[in-house]
Amino acid sequence: MQKVPYGNSNLVVTLYFVMKMLPMIISGMCIYLGYKLFVLGVTGEASLSVQSDTISGQLINAAPGLFFAVGGIVALIVSIVRGVQISFDNNGGHVVRVSNIAHG
Structure with a gap:
């Protein structure tokens, strides 16, 4: 992987x-719009x-607002649970690795 100078670590x-x-804001908007559809x-x-294998569920004859809200909640949970690992090189102060990780 290409090394990025330490000065660009602020960009990272x-x-x-x-x-x-950004996903949290979009998820919040989906939850709010789902709520508004449900109330209207x-x-x-x-x-x-x-x-x-681990989970199963059904949503039958649901209102469209409920789908917006559930989709927003799922997207919010995924955006919180997902993480990013950033590794810096001690010698030159370069970013050596940026990778997605899942916690839990």
Whole structure:
């Protein structure tokens, strides 16, 4: 991987902050818009079924606002749980590795 000079580490930290905050803002907007759709009484018939080795669930005949809210909540949880590991070289002060990690 290409080494980045230490002076650009502020850029790395800024981009990390932006990439963590942007999904949270979008998720918050989805949750809010889902709430507004639910309160306004927008109706529709939609179903969602999720099955995995560890989790399963069904949402049957749900309002569209509920899908917005649930999608926003899932995206918010994923953006919080995901992490980024930034490694610096001690000798030259270079960023040597930026990688995604999952906590837990």
